[in-house]
Amino acid sequence: MKPIRTAIIGFGKIAEDQHVPAIAGNPRFELAGSVSRQGKGPAPNFTSAEDLLAAVPDLQAAAITTPPRPRFDIARTCIARGLHLLLEKPPCATLGEIEELRRLAEAAGTTLFTTWHAQHNGGVAAAKKLLADARIRSMKITWHEDVHKWHPGQQWVFEPGGFGVFDPGINAFSVATAILPAPLFVREGTLFFPANAHTPIAAELSFTSPAADGPLSASLDWRKTDGEEWTIDIETADGSRLQLLDGGARLLLNGDEVATSGIGEYPDLYARFAQLIDCRESLVDVEPLRLVADSLLVGKRETVEAVTV
Amino acid sequence: MKPIRTAIIGFGKIAEDQHVPAIAGNPRFELAGSVSRQGKGPAPNFTSAEDLLAAVPDLQAAAITTPPRPRFDIARTCIARGLHLLLEKPPCATLGEIEELRRLAEAAGTTLFTTWHAQHNGGVAAAKKLLADARIRSMKITWHEDVHKWHPGQQWVFEPGGFGVFDPGINAFSVATAILPAPLFVREGTLFFPANAHTPIAAELSFTSPAADGPLSASLDWRKTDGEEWTIDIETADGSRLQLLDGGARLLLNGDEVATSGIGEYPDLYARFAQLIDCRESLVDVEPLRLVADSLLVGKRETVEAVTV
Numbered sequence: 001m002k003p004i005r006t007a008i009i010g011f012g013k014i015a016e017d018q019h020v021p022a023i024a025g026n027p028r029f030e031l032a033g034s035v036s037r038q039g040k041g042p043a044p045n046f047t048s049a050e051d052l053l054a055a056v057p058d059l060q061a062a063a064i065t066t067p068p069r070p071r072f073d074i075a076r077t078c079i080a081r082g083l084h085l086l087l088e089k090p091p092c093a094t095l096g097e098i099e100e101l102r103r104l105a106e107a108a109g110t111t112l113f114t115t116w117h118a119q120h121n122g123g124v125a126a127a128k129k130l131l132a133d134a135r136i137r138s139m140k141i142t143w144h145e146d147v148h149k150w151h152p153g154q155q156w157v158f159e160p161g162g163f164g165v166f167d168p169g170i171n172a173f174s175v176a177t178a179i180l181p182a183p184l185f186v187r188e189g190t191l192f193f194p195a196n197a198h199t200p201i202a203a204e205l206s207f208t209s210p211a212a213d214g215p216l217s218a219s220l221d222w223r224k225t226d227g228e229e230w231t232i233d234i235e236t237a238d239g240s241r242l243q244l245l246d247g248g249a250r251l252l253l254n255g256d257e258v259a260t261s262g263i264g265e266y267p268d269l270y271a272r273f274a275q276l277i278d279c280r281e282s283l284v285d286v287e288p289l290r291l292v293a294d295s296l297l298v299g300k301r302e303t304v305e306a307v308t309v
Numbered sequence: 310m311k312p313i314r315t316a317i318i319g320f321g322k323i324a325e326d327q328h329v330p331a332i333a334g335n336p337r338f339e340l341a342g343s344v345s346r347q348g349k350g351p352a353p354n355f356t357s358a359e360d361l362l363a364a365v366p367d368l369q370a371a372a373i374t375t376p377p378r379p380r381f382d383i384a385r386t387c388i389a390r391g392l393h394l395l396l397e398k399p400p401c402a403t404l405g406e407i408e409e410l411r412r413l414a415e416a417a418g419t420t421l422f423t424t425w426h427a428q429h430n431g432g433v434a435a436a437k438k439l440l441a442d443a444r445i446r447s448m449k450i451t452w453h454e455d456v457h458k459w460h461p462g463q464q465w466v467f468e469p470g471g472f473g474v475f476d477p478g479i480n481a482f483s484v485a486t487a488i489l490p491a492p493l494f495v496r497e498g499t500l501f502f503p504a505n506a507h508t509p510i511a512a513e514l515s516f517t518s519p520a521a522d523g524p525l526s527a528s529l530d531w532r533k534t535d536g537e538e539w540t541i542d543i544e545t546a547d548g549s550r551l552q553l554l555d556g557g558a559r560l561l562l563n564g565d566e567v568a569t570s571g572i573g574e575y576p577d578l579y580a581r582f583a584q585l586i587d588c589r590e591s592l593v594d595v596e597p598l599r600l601v602a603d604s605l606l607v608g609k610r611e612t613v614e615a616v617t618v
Contacts, residue, residue: 072494094603095404096494096596100519160497161607185381185405188469198610210409287405293602294403298378298470301507303612 003030004084004277005059009049009074010066011041014088018117019063022266028274032056049074053081060084061111061277069161072097075112079104084111084277086269090170090289091115093161102284112282113273116174120269121248122262127179127234130253134181135237136212140219143172144229147201147222151309157199158307164199166292168230169220173288175248176218176232182211183287186294196306205295213237312339313393313586314368318358318383319375320350323397327426328372331575337583341365358383362390369393370420370586378470381406384421388413393420393586395578399479399598400424402470411593421591422582425483429578430557431571436488436543439562443490444546445521449528452481453538456510456531460618466508467616473508475601477539478529482597484557485527485541491520492596495603505615514604522546 006029008015015034020042023029033056034041035049046052053059061084064071072092078085079101091114092098098114105112118124145168147157156162163170177184189205202223207216214235230247243252251258262268276283315338317324324343329351332338342365343350344358355361362368370393373380381401387394388410400423401407407423414421427433454477456466465471472479486493498514511532516525523544539556552561560567571577585592 093607094495095599095606096492096603099599100492100494160609183405183409185409186403193610198608290404290408290602293599293606294405296605297404297602298402299507300469301502 001028004028004061004274005030005032005056006061006063007031007033007035007052007056007059008041009035009052009062009064011036011045012065015041015063015065018266019065022270025267026270026274029061029270032059049077053077061086064088067156068093072101075101076104079108079110079112082108082110086113086115086273089114089116089174090163095286095289095293098284098286098289102282105282109280111276111280112284113276114284114286115269116171116178116285116288117265117269118171118175118248119178120262120265121175122260123244123251123258124175124178124248125262126251126258126260127242127244130240130242131179131181131234131236134211136180136209136214136216137235137237138214139176139180139212139216140233141172141176141217142219142229142231142233143169144219144221144224146225146228147307147309153309155309157309158194158197158201160198162199163292164197165202165220165222166200166295169203169218170288170292171247172218172220172230172232173291175244177287177291179232179244180209180211182209184209184216184291186291186298189295189299190302191295191299192302192304194305194307195303201304201307203295203299205299310337313337313370313583314339314341314365315370315372316340316342316344316361316365316368317350318344318361318371318373320345320354321374324350324372324374327575328374331579334576335579335583338370338579341368358386362386370395370582373397376465377402381410384410385413388417388419388421391417391419395422395424395582398423398425398483399472404595404598404602407593407595407598411591414591418589420585420589421593422585423593423595424578425480425487425594425597426574426578427480427484427557428487429571429574430484431569432553432560432567433484433487433557434571435560435567435569436551436553439549439551440488440490440543440545443520445489445518445523445525446544446546447523448485448489448521448525449542450481450485450526451528451538451540451542452478453528453530453533455534455537456616456618462618464618466618467503467506467510469507471508472601473506474511474529474531475509475604478512478527479597479601480556481527481529481539481541482600484553486596486600488541488553489518489520491518493518493525493600495600495607498604498608499611500604500608501611501613503614503616504612510613510616512604512608514608
């Protein structure tokens with residue numbers, strides 16, 4: 001079987017650190033080119049998607065790893081050329097854009113895969129299995145880190161459309177929606193906007209779910225300066241306690257480590273992409289982004305100290 | 310054919326002014342009861358949906374006209390009882406809740422109708438027909454009114470989940486999405502939050518659409534004190550100009566009044582509800598609410614003078 005000739009469009013840190021090795025490590029894919037406005041991606045490199053598409057005519061797929069805003073136009077162009085698409089998270093800047101890409105990919109018969117890399121962590125599948133028939137007594141998401149450590153110099157996270165603390169927080173949402181046996185709905189919350197920012201630096205949220213009888217909450221905070229915590233802590237009605245640690249990489253059941261068998265986030269994600277292409281299927285999951293939008297719809301707003309990263 | 314026994318849940322101004330006369334004027338429906346926490350709806354009146362459902366066992370349908378926040382729980386209870394539902398706009402507080410109601414109604418085989426009353430204005434169907442195959446050169450939505458005149462004493466519009474200027478603005482979105490031959494996507498915008506408010510008092514937005522080659526914009530403003538304006542002004546590539554005036558009630562084509570034949574917003578809306586029930590179909594349109602959510606996702610935030618209504 002000939003490998004799927006794939007381009008990476010938007011060559012930043014995530015492309016270099018994750019997509020290039022995942023493609024190199026999967027014989028189903030072959031890296032056929034890249035797009036970087038700075039001209040620094042793997043050869044053949046182009047400075048626009050149009051140039052790439054014109055120069056590499058036998059391209060079959062692309063991973064779009066640009067910031068969210070330009071993705072929609074690039075994706076439309078690629079779908080019109082019949083490419084299968086993998087979109088980094090979050091898939092687009094708005095929910096409306098994703099719906100349109102879903103429609104276009106369906107009409108074109110191409111695969112559209114809106115990825116949420118955190119869902120491919122080792123502990124996630126195991127947690128999902130353990131919770132398949134569970135009633136939830138409580139869930140507490142804690143996603144605390146230092147924006148100065150994780151986004152140095154990236155003031156754009158506080159610009160319009162930059163997502164703010166929802167940029168990491170959407171990873172938590174993607175894991176929570178993957179493991180819970182029923183959907184999550186935002187009930188209420190408070191969003192903390194720095195005086196000089198258009199996006200929140202922290203959010204305290206509560207949720208409801210048809211699968212839950214008790215409190216469901218998320219604490220997202222970019223102001224933690226002593227280390228980081230990315231945990232989802234769940235108690236079930238039968239008295240079990242599941243702790244997903246390190247963003248989903250580790251799972252504890254009643255305090256004991258559960259062995260997980262994942263092959264790694266991005267290798268797993270590309271394996272799924274190949275399956276979807278083989279089956280001519282799409283996987284378009286808007287739930288994590290919808291939870292962000294719903295948080296903005298119902299959230300209380302508080303202004304906090306200005307921030308510069 | 311026996312009339313459809315219908316209750317009104319949430320008996321405020323819109324129920325009294327619009328839903329009661331529309332039900333009374335349509336022989337397909339019979340008002341079978343109401344719910345009002347203040348106990349002031351048409352008899353038999355109850356103070357909770359549970360009491361209504363327990364006391365009126367042959368109920369077939371309900372119009373939910375409460376504020377958005379409590380609708381989801383009421384709607385779930387009603388769907389579980391097999392009722393066909395009409396939801397006032399906006400259908401729920403969040404997009405996640407609507408998706409769940411869509412799923413529940415489908416599973417229960419009941420009709421779910423998320424209404425946008427402005428779409429039932431006389432000029433809207435005529436405008437939609439005229440634009441069916443058009444390319445759009447420009448669109449300008451102007452939705453200006455005085456919040457003190459239209460929402461006196463209703464400070465809750467500025468509380469979390471209160472929608473602010475999007476409460477009227479979502480009517481404009483519902484008309485624009487109904488008449489344009491392709492979807493609208495929020496590109497960027499500025500939201501103006503009063504210093505004491507959790508929702509915007511004004512919004513300046515720009516959009517894109519696969520049907521448009523030029524600028525698409527919306528100016529929503531609750532700070533206009535000399536009268537009001539609710540217009541959608543569209544130029545097409547072939548040089549025509551459509552002006553929907555008075556929220557959609559009137560239509561001008563190249564300056565000339567177009568005769569419209571509507572039976573009125575709420576009579577038309579209930580006629581559609583009867584059709585949907587007859588065909589066991591649902592009509593769940595989330596686009597207007599998604600445009601609000603997308604505006605919050607990408608919008609710039611500015612703080613303006615505090616407001617008290």
